[in-house]
Amino acid sequence: MMKYLYVVFMFTLSGCATWFPASVQEIEEGTYMISAFGNSFASQEGMSEKIHKKADSLCAGNGYEKVVAEDTKWTHQKDYSTGMTESFKTMSMTISCNS
Numbered sequence: 001m002m003k004y005l006y007v008v009f010m011f012t013l014s015g016c017a018t019w020f021p022a023s024v025q026e027i028e029e030g031t032y033m034i035s036a037f038g039n040s041f042a043s044q045e046g047m048s049e050k051i052h053k054k055a056d057s058l059c060a061g062n063g064y065e066k067v068v069a070e071d072t073k074w075t076h077q078k079d080y081s082t083g084m085t086e087s088f089k090t091m092s093m094t095i096s097c098n099s
Contacts, residue, residue, distance in 0.1 A: 021050070031096045031097075032055070032097075033068075037089070038089045042089055063098040064096060066093060067095060073089070073091075
């Protein structure tokens, strides 16, 4: 029973690690900046995987080249409703789709 609770707890935490799907901003025709966001539980590998999956889908399987590689930043933001300071990670990569 205890193992079951542990597994459920770990899945719950992993589900909270990343907040949103990767977001996309088109810089110019065929060039995109893709960003992923996560809290302190999010791993760089998981966020990078999200970005690469989004890049694959944007370029319709034709491949892509990194214009600017992944860059991870920690951001601290004060939540004025609770007075607490929240921390989250952002990672972004700029790609150009192959023709």
